Amino acid sequence: MTITMKSYGLTWTDPDGTPRAAAVAYDKVSADDRKGDLEKGGATDVEIVAVKPGELPAPKG
Numbered sequence: 001m002t003i004t005m006k007s008y009g010l011t012w013t014d015p016d017g018t019p020r021a022a023a024v025a026y027d028k029v030s031a032d033d034r035k036g037d038l039e040k041g042g043a044t045d046v047e048i049v050a051v052k053p054g055e056l057p058a059p060k061g
Contacts, residue, residue, distance in 0.1 A: 008048050009057040010034055015042035019059035025051055 007025035014020055020043075026034060031048045038046050049057045 007051050007053065009051045009055075010038065010046060010048055011057050011060050012038050012043040012046040013060070015044075019061035021057045021059040023056065025056065 005027065008028060008031040009025055010022040010031060012020050022034070028048075035046050035048055045060065051057060
């Protein structure tokens with residue numbers, strides 16, 4: 001049996017309107033935690049996106 005770990009990145013918009021994307025990949029629990037931290041910091045449009053190994057999301061916009 002092969003267990004495949006899924007990885008997730010995040011995209012968001014800073015409070016000043018700058019689109020951003022995570023520079024690291026997270027497991028699901030860590031991505032959820034990071035999303036909460038970003039939202040508490042005033043980020044908007046925070047999305048968790050599935051990424052393939054070695055891949056990271058691009059900022060929106």
